[in-house]
Each structure stands twice: as structure tokens, then as C-alpha cells.
Amino acid sequence: MSELTAEWLRKSCPQIWDSLHDHPFLREMATGTLSLDRFRFYLEQDTMYLREYAKCMALGAARAARVDEVAWLRDSLDNIVDNELPRNEQLLQRVIDLGAADRGGSRGMAPTTLAYTSFLTATAYRGDALDVMTVILPCAISYREIALELVEVIAPDSLYTAWMEFFVGDFYGERLRQMQANFAELAARADDSRRGFLREQFATASRLEVAFWDMAYGCRQWPDLAVPVG
Numbered sequence: 024m025s026e027l028t029a030e031w032l033r034k035s036c037p038q039i040w041d042s043l044h045d046h047p048f049l050r051e052m053a054t055g056t057l058s059l060d061r062f063r064f065y066l067e068q069d070t071m072y073l074r075e076y077a078k079c080m081a082l083g084a085a086r087a088a089r090v091d092e093v094a095w096l097r098d099s100l101d102n103i104v105d106n107e108l109p110r111n112e113q114l115l116q117r118v119i120d121l122g123a124a125d126r127g128g129s130r131g132m133a134p135t136t137l138a139y140t141s142f143l144t145a146t147a148y149r150g151d152a153l154d155v156m157t158v159i160l161p162c163a164i165s166y167r168e169i170a171l172e173l174v175e176v177i178a179p180d181s182l183y184t185a186w187m188e189f190f191v192g193d194f195y196g197e198r199l200r201q202m203q204a205n206f207a208e209l210a211a212r213a214d215d216s217r218r219g220f221l222r223e224q225f226a227t228a229s230r231l232e233v234a235f236w237d238m239a240y241g242c243r244q245w246p247d248l249a250v251p252v253g
């Protein structure tokens with residue numbers, strides 16, 4: 024493995040990423056047929072997810088070797104806390120006002136949210152800034168890719184357009200570009216065995232992104248927290 028860049032990692036697991044792009048949750052968002060209940064479940068779980076995601080960045084900063092790595096992770100953390108979390112909360116209010124039913128998404132972390140956040144947290148406690156940057160990349164890259172793809176086909180001014188407009192915007196695009204440049208700089212110092220490990224970690228986080236959409240699409244909650252339809 025001669026170089027380790029975000030773009031290289033992204034291309035290293037095409038099967039997983041194809042299933043992200045083909046996901047029924049996202050296809051139904053594009054056609055406007057995704058049920059509001061499912062979107063509500065997604066937003067409730069994603070809010071719980073983002074709180075842990077932000078803390079994973081804070082842990083990565085605490086375990087960083089250099090102050091520029093601290094600043095990189097601080098920038099990513101700022102975006103989650105200042106933009107993505109408040110936007111999720113506003114969208115959740117909108118979707119509730121539109122009549123979305125509670126399918127148990129608000130009652131606690133569903134198994135997949137727990138699996139994903141536990142993976143991020145364990146990675147941060149065990150590793151350093153590079154480990155954290157590797158596992159947060161699939162999240163950051165996939166939302167940009169998904170939003171850019173959907174925005175081409177989605178009906179304008181829908182609830183789902185409101186969700187994706189942040190991820191297609193220049194602010195997010197520039198943040199992602201910066202994140203990828205920072206990652207390449209840090210990863211250039213990793214030896215081959217570490218690169219192999221990071222590649223696996225990237226693939227795991229990518230699989231968990233697919234699993235997250237699966238969970239939201241099926242409103243999959245622990246049996247005692249689930250609210251059956253009807």
C-alpha cells in the first residue's frame with residue numbers, strides 16, 4: 024500500500040458503498056415516498072448518535088500527539104455541535120408537527136446505534152487522532168456523496184430537501200475537503216501494518232453506515248422499546 028488517502032479508502036470497499044447508494048431509505052427519500060415515521064425514527068436515533076460521535080472527536084483530540092491534530096478534531100466537533108445537532112432537532116420538530124408517529128426511536132438507543140457508537144467510542148479510547156479520523160471519515164464522506172446524488176433527483180422544497188441542503192452546501196464541502204487533506208497528512212506517517220488496520224476500521228464504519236439506514240428503514244428497536252405500527 025503506497026499511500027493512504029480518504030479517496031483511496033473510499034474506493035477500497037466498493038461493495039459496501041454501492042449498498043449505501045442503493046439503500047431503499049435513500050431511494051424513497053428521493054422519490055418523496057419515505058414514510059414520516061421512518062424519518063422520525065432516523066432523526067431520533069441520529070441525534071443520539073451525533074452526541075457520541077462528537078465525544079469521539081473530543082477523545083481523539085485528547086489523545087492527539089500534536090496541537091494541529093487537536094484543532095482538526097475541534098473543527099469537526101464544532102460542526103456537529105453547532106450545525107448538525109441543532110439542524111436534526113429542528114427537523115425532528117418539523118416531522119412531529121407533520122404528524123409522524125413515534126415508533127420507539129425516542130425511547131433509547133436502538134441496537135445498531137449502540138453498536139455504531141460503541142465502535143466509535145472504543146476506537147477513540149484505544150487509539151489516537153488518526154484512528155478517530157479514520158472511523159469518522161465514512162460518516163462525513165457518505166453524507167456528502169448521498170446528498171449530492173439525491174439533490175439531482177429530489178422534488179424541491181420537501182422536508183427531505185431541507186435535510187440534504189446542508190450536506191450539499193459549500194460550507195460542508197469545504198469542511199470535508201479540509202478533513203481529507205488533514206487525514207492524508209497524518210496517514211502519510213503510518214507504516215504498512217497500521218495502514219492495513221486502518222483500512223479495516225474504515226470498512227467497519229462504512230458497514231455501520233449501511234446498518235444505520237437499515238435500522239431506520241425498519242424502525243428496528245429493542246423489542247421492549249419498540250412501538251408496533253397501527
Ligand SMILES: Cc1ncc(CO)c(N)n1
Nearest residue numbers: 069072107162163166235
Ligand atoms: C449515522 C450518521 N453518519 C453520518 C452523519 C453525518 O454527520 C450523521 N449525521 N449520521
